[in-house]
Amino acid sequence: MSAPDVTALLTEMERSEPDLAEDARTAVEWLTGGEPLETVTQLDVCEFLWYTLPLKVGGDHERLARSLGRLLALGGLERYAALCDSPTTTQILRTYARDGEDAGTTAYQEALEATGVLPPDVPDLRWSMIMGPEELGAHVACSAALELAILSGEEIDRVALTRRWLTEPRAELGGDSWLNRVHGERLNRWVLGRGPARRELAQPFEVRLHAPIPHQPLPALHRLLTLASSESLPLRLAPSPEALRLREVAEHDLGALLRDGSKLTITEEGRRLLRSPEQMWATATGLLLSRVDHEFDLSVREAALMLLADGSVMSPLELNTRVAEIVGGEGWHPATGREDISRPLSDLVGQLTALDLAFGDELVVRLTPTGHLAALAALRSHALRPRQYVSPG
Structure with missing residues (x-):
């Protein structure tokens, strides 16, 4: 049975509880945004009561919540009405009023997690803090x-249920899945990033990055970690420059090796990578973009890949x-030139060559076949990353 019409409910409240009717009108308009009441979910009600109401709506928040509860109860939505009058809602609203936004938001997040209706992150998707229309639709569903x-x-297994709901074809999406929709939205947003030169370069990748990149073996790294797991690596040995660079990547970038006096020993992270070729591939390719601290360096690496x-x-x-031309077009300072580019670009090429993903010397830089797939995997992971708020600090 469909939920009653909001206008009819408000008319009834004006007759039965006129002192609460106007507050109920304000609250329900914020809650539904003009959509039918039957589209409202528990998540909608919780987010309104515990976040939107205290931060965006003026007036007596406890009274507004109570008035909304009366309207929802009048419409037969007793379970949602109970949330409006619950001790949890009262406590959260008073936390905002007494201790401020940060404390209130923390209380809201803890209470929302406790409801069980907040979709968890799954292996295929980490939810964004800033969602586009497709991702918001997937989250609500x-x-x-x-x-x-x-x-x-x-x-229920919340992760398994969420993953199934994301990945199964949906009739309401014309046979598509929510996961495909979200990935397509994120890829499109990534392609339309800063600067016309970058957009032109990124455009062909919107299709190329849609499907997952199969993991590949990394023989050089595997050999190094296998040796370190069976016996420590003496630092006094003078390996080749390539072997030395690989050791540095394994120790400093991947955390897979640890200095122990005059030797290198394998860490728990190194053992984890050895146990799983998929994890070794994901971690090594993730190193190319996801572990970069500075936005300028990230732009340099992304353009080069x-x-x-x-x-x-x-x-x-x-x-x-070429990289300088692209990142310069993204809006970086006018002085951007070869000197600015050299360090992050050299670091990237060094990692690629150390992992046997590229060949580089004074004359040429080119990816190996495995390196080509590694670059695509790194770009895909970067393009599909969740959007987060950026702290001004």
Whole structure:
């Protein structure tokens, strides 16, 4: 049975509880945004009561919550009405009023997690703090599925249910899945990033990065970690420059090796990578973009990987010049030039060559076949990352 019309409920409240009717009108307009009451979920009600109401709506918040509860109860939505009058809601609203936004937001997040209707992160998708329309639709759909499962009284695996709801073809999406929709939205947003030169370079990757990149073996890293797991590596040995760079990557970038006096020993992280080729691939390719602290360095690395993954074979000077043109077009300072680019670009090429993903010397830089896939995997992971608020600090 569909939920009653909001206008009819407000008319009834004006007759039965005129002192609360106007507050109920304000609250329900914020809650529904003009949509039918039957579209409201438990997540909607909780987010309104515990976040939107105290931070965005003026007036007596406890009275507004109580008035909304009366309207929802009048409409037969007793379970949602109970949330409006619950001790949890009262406590959260008073926490905002007494201790401020940070404390109130913390209380809201803890209470929301306790409801069980907040979709968890799954291996295929980490939810963004800033959601586009497709991701918001997926989040709402998964939350509604969790709510119904909880109401059924059966014990549920929230991660498994969320993942199934995301990955299964949906009739309402024309046979598509929510996961494909979210990935497509994120890829499109990534392509339309800063600067026309970067957009032109990134455009072909919107299709190329949609499907997952299969993991590949990394023989050089595997050999090094296997040796370290069976016996410590004496530092006094003078390996080749390539072997030395690989040791540095394994020790400093991956945390897979640890200095112990005059030797290198394998760490728990190194053993984890040895146990799982998939994890070794994901961690090594993630190193190329996801572990970069500075936004400028990230732009340099991203542009270089796109140029190299596009099949380009160029000299270090040519690569430097092309990357400078692209990141300069993204709005970085006018002085951006080869000197600014050299350090992050050199670090990237060093990691690629150490992992046997690229060949580089004074004349040419080019990816190996495995390096080509590694570049695509790194770009895909970067493009599909969740959007987060950036702290001004």
